[in-house]
Amino acid sequence: MEIRQVTADERTDTMFPLQAYAFMASPWADADRETYARRMVYYRTATSLIVEEGGQTLAGAAAFPMRQNVRGAVHDMAGIASVSTHPSARRRGFVRQLMTRLMGQMREQGCAVSALYPFRPSFYGKLGYVGVPRVRTATFAPEGLSHLLGAELPGEVERLPISDGFDEFHALTLRMLRERHGFSVYDETRTAEFRVSPSLWVAIARVDGEVVGAVTYRIDQYGGDLIADDLLTTGPLGRALLLQFFARHVDQVTRIVLTIGVDEVPELWGTDLAVLTQGQVRFPGKCGPMVRLLSIDALNGLHAGADLGVTVDVVDDELIAGRYRISGNAGTLAVEESKDEPQATLTCAGISALAYGVLDPVEVMTRGFGQVEAPAVEALNALFPKKMPYLFADF
Ligand SMILES: CC(C)(COP(=O)(O)OP(=O)(O)OC[C@H]1O[C@@H](n2cnc3c(N)ncnc32)[C@H](O)[C@@H]1OP(=O)(O)O)[C@@H](O)C(=O)NCCC(=O)NCCS
Incomplete structure (x- = not known):
């Protein structure tokens, strides 16, 4: 199998049949295909990736270039959408591979954060995403x-x-x-x-x-x-x-x-x-959105709740794993690589939950997103006070 980036115009022949089967009433009519093709003018700036095998498109995923406010800092954001796999090709790891490639590519394009609406949150939880409130x-x-x-x-x-x-x-x-x-x-x-x-x-x-x-x-x-x-x-x-x-x-x-x-x-x-x-959550169809950091630099410039520092290990993530000192200075967060002893070990979902203000450090632990030493619980709580985000965009 091969992963290939396609243009907006190519999406109608490659991604449309997968998306229509996954998300629409089907079999679909010719008019649905024509409507999709017409809409592709609005997808010109999206990054669309497909999995091909023997000339057939078996899976697809895309990211829209978006912007998002995270604690006062406006970051470039990858809005993930159009995720679908041919029913005969499901559970072969195609979407996991597409998502890994897409997240890396969007980070290279400057996206510090990412968001999506999951069909089932645990699927994207394995990729580092954490839930934020549904409207x-x-x-x-x-x-x-x-x-x-x-x-x-x-x-x-x-x-x-x-x-x-x-x-x-x-x-x-x-x-x-x-x-x-x-x-x-x-x-x-x-x-x-x-x-x-x-x-x-x-x-x-x-x-x-x-x-x-x-x-x-x-x-x-x-x-x-x-x-x-x-x-x-x-x-x-x-x-x-x-x-x-x-x-x-x-x-x-x-x-x-x-x-x-x-x-x-x-x-x-x-x-x-x-x-x-x-507010109703059910699977599939009505989930709250999920978010994650694509780059640890996303923490730079966020409003900090206190002037103090904590050293954390971020683990199990290709994009943001490492040891960092996160400090608040005159109300602004800064992050740098560190060699100090860590006071907390956090997964990508754990550090993302703190950055987005949806979980406090104790909840991060009870949700299984990391371990925080007792003194660091208070410090992380002060640095990242809880603050519920409002995503607005639907995709
Ligand atoms: C959901 C869907 C995209 C998954 O694609 P896929 O190519 O089968 O996924 P993968 O094989 O890459 O699975 C990745 C991981 O998620 C797991 N997984 C797959 N489907 C899952 C499901 N329905 N629920 C929970 N976990 C699931 C896999 O076991 C695998 O776990 P592992 O990496 O620990 O082994 C596909 O089933 C589909 O097209 N569904 C209909 C459309 C849809 O819901 N799209 C998602 C919109 S957000």
Whole structure:
């Protein structure tokens, strides 16, 4: 077997049949193939790898060049997608080999971190990835927000078709990339597809002309549901303006279903708000995303919780194994190779979990991602305070 990189145009003849079989209703129609081929213009900057044997494509995987905020530092990120193997070629190690090659190649291209949505987290756990939170939904009747109907808020909301509001929406996502831990965005090539994606409204909240919130949504029917994607806001005023806008649908829809991050607490949005907040994980189909460091240098420049240092051994990983001194200095992390005695031994998932703020050092140990000596538990906790990331991009 041979691993080969293919262009976006080659994907239709090589990767499409694998992906369509894995992820779509099948057998598929000719029109599905044509739609895929048309979309490939947005995949020109993706790195696509396939496994070939006897002229047949047996497996494929790809990475989108993306960017992500990790504790305040914006890194180039490899967004892994299009992972599939021909059913007769599964369990022969093809995807493991593709992923190893892809992660190394993306690191060479400058990606310090990587993220993906797994079909089963333990599969990617073996490749160094660790889980981060899945988005939740808040489901409520618009009546629950009636206190906002008459509220005088210093701003306004405009509703536009996504094609008209896309530039402002996109600009807000770029602002959130700079400001929000975990937030990730595609490059301009892939982003262009969302500008032309059909059948979505975008509500844009502004204060004195400045965008303070935006949410894309659709309404399924009169008396039905208003289904909204991620509630993106720069703060409480943006959120209040968008919720007020939704409240004004009280005589039009029965329910609002809104996608939110784990730091939102909808029961605090109103006194008489009856709300169901839920986050479901099931395999396959609805998993939380996973992340990992591709380079230990990703730790440089992150916000540090304290000014102190810890020496750690990172083990069992081709890309980031080694002994390092991780120090906080005036609120910023720095990492360098070290020969000191290590105070902790961490797998890639373990150090990634600390960097992304999803597990504390005790949880790292109880999850089987390493061993931390007692004094280093407190030090690592102080250096890497827990802080839940919000990934945003879906791929
Ligand atoms: C999931 C899928 C991509 C795996 O591809 P594959 O080529 O069979 O995977 P590999 O043979 O490289 O397996 C790598 C490791 O994962 C294990 N593994 C494979 N499938 C697994 C599964 N469903 N659950 C848990 N572990 C699994 C293998 O045993 C192997 O472990 P090892 O390295 O310790 O021996 C393939 O089954 C597929 O195409 N499924 C349908 C589409 C899909 O779900 N894609 C993933 C989207 S994120």
